Amino acid sequence: MDRKKIMLIGDDHVGAWHPLGPVAKELEKILDGEFRLTVSTNYEDLSSLDTHQFDACISYADSWNRPLTSEQIAGLLKYVAGGGGLLAIHNGISLAGRYELLQVIGAKFVTHPPYQPLHFHRTTLEHPLLQGVENFTLEEEPYRFEFDSYTPRNVFLEYEHEGKRWPSAWEQKYGLGKVVYLHPGHRENVIKADPIKQIIINSVRWITASEEKLTD
Template sequence: MHALIVWGGWDGHEPEKVAGLFRDMLEAAGGHVTLADTLDPFDDAEGLQRYDLIVPVWTDGVLSREAATNVSEAVARGTGLAGCHGGMCDAFRSSPLWQFMTGANWVAHPGGDGMNYRVRITSDDPLVTGIPDFDVVSEQYYLHVDPANRILATTRTDVVTWYHSPNGPVDMPVAWTRDWGLGRVYYNALGHQPDVIAEGPAREMLRRGLLWAAAGKAAAKGRDLTPMMTPGNHW
């Protein structure tokens, strides 16, 4: 398994440390990891398609249309995409293709950091089998989420009162999987600070998600992407 971890963007999410956590998980599973503190690897369309997994750790930032397309095409051909928190679903806010591919975009974290909330496992998928519900003290992400996502865990958005409160609390997805072409996409909203995902159930969820997404490369081998392709732009 060969993985690319691209880290940078807003320093408040400590991207270098989060990238190090992901590197450790992948190397412990026998993976070879390339770390980059620049978006330059996304400009290499052919190079991206040689990876089993791409892990973005890049809150905010700007991604060119060409680079977004390169990542999309790599994932569509089987390269996995996996990440957490703002490093994946609050990255590249001006790129609708990125949001479509990852399955959501961040819009708020009512109450800020230090919110105490429960993560509830809502699936019998092997990615969360044996992981109990658990409590988190961190930001609680409010996301605009693709209804096609396969939800693994949720949290109830009733921990703080704000302008959204008259709409009533909802079960906000915390972790999910989805497909993009022949590729696998995994996201987990936890990880505002590295300590939130450094141990316990949150770390185990992410570890499994990274490996699951990477395994999609082998599963895609020999499959035909052509039936999913039509002429013209779609974003």
């Protein structure tokens, strides 16, 4: 049986806050045997994303200060709307700096307090993305988000901070495509944590499960 193909996009340039290399190695271990991972630092690849070539895209993009071109945005929009899956991990939400992709991902990053231990809580007892995952604690940045009010979403994981619970992971649909955002992932040691590894493999399975693809 052919393994489904996944493209991972991110940054490895000098000065990147979230270098792709170490995280890519961990993702390869998580997905190995079930998925074939192609790693790219060339954002032009977004312009030509094709559901016949890749079943899903994982964004670890660190493009806070480098806006995507109109062609790159259009390519990703067409891809997800046509049935391609999208998983954005931690800084991968930087793609939502443009309003078009804000609708795809469902929210944009606003700020975060300092890196610290956080307690994570499931929001539901039954969800395919939480299969094999219990409540857990790990060190991470407490990301804050501004949500797109027009995009329905399902928050399946929250973290506790300053006496409140904040959204940490959610899933939604965009056209024919499935989208997941996962907040934990600042460093490779976070990716190595068993709950995060499980959510990642659950997410990739979920976003690639649909067979509805845009035909030529």
